[in-house]
Amino acid sequence: MGKNIVLVVDDVPESIGALCTELESEGYTVLVAPDGETALQRLDMVSPDAILMDAVMPGMSGFETCRRIKAQPVWAHVPVIFMTGLTDTGHIVEGFAAGGVDYVVKPVRTAEVLARLATHVRNARAVRLAREAVDVGGLGVLVVDAHGRPAWRSPLAQAWLTEFLGECADDTDWLQSEADEAERTAPDGRALVAHRMGEVGLGETMWLLRLRPAGEAPASRIAMAALTPRETEVLSWIAKGKTNRDVAEILGISPRTVSKHLEHVFEKLGVETRAAAAALASRELG
Structure with missing residues (x-):
């Protein structure tokens, strides 16, 4: 596996020199951009694993830069961590609203940045791999x-x-x-x-x-839920108005077991009540 790439965006390079040095010593490949426009140009050439973004810069602010990054599907998965001296709630909220995942206050504490960065890079990679597996x-x-x-x-x-x-x-x-x-x-x-x-x-x-595909009948919600045979049996009897005790006697199991099966049924169908599950079963199971 190659090194993780971090894009650091700050209009005052000397203020982040020590941070960049520490990042490199921790095994990161560090790219630097002095403003938002340059950061977007960097992204056209390489997709970093994370971005450390100054919030206040001449021209395009870090918040606006983040919004533009998140508007592009190919970059949207990259976690953006804001670094700024702005500490009031309004600016913090704006950072998260723009798509940032975290917020560290300047002067930054390198150890804190490294810990937060490692967590976000790891989480972003796990989510990306999971989503790509879905596509496969x-x-x-x-x-x-x-x-x-x-x-x-x-x-x-x-x-x-x-x-x-x-x-x-x-x-x-x-x-x-x-x-x-x-x-x-x-x-x-x-x-x-x-x-x-x-x-x-x-x-x-x-x-x-x-x-x-064209011509394929819509799949029933119950079919897509992949209920087990026993869960389907329990649901069908519930749809007929039977109580848990009735179902237990019919199937030769305990009422507690019926309740557990129903919990799984509710979760798989995405419903919260017995009535909703019964109504769905009545429509689709008949």
């Missing part, structure tokens, strides 16, 4: 932030969103509903199907995308 499996991943904006898209998800939505690839209105599934259909009959996977961060929601 024929599924795409879309993460939407609390404001309904795309926060991250795997390569396959980006390709599908561009194909199905064109210039509106960043539009997530089609996902904004109470349902856990949504879809967009192409003129040739194929459909881009999105399944809500739940929250993965502060206000962020993950959607799993798949391509349904």
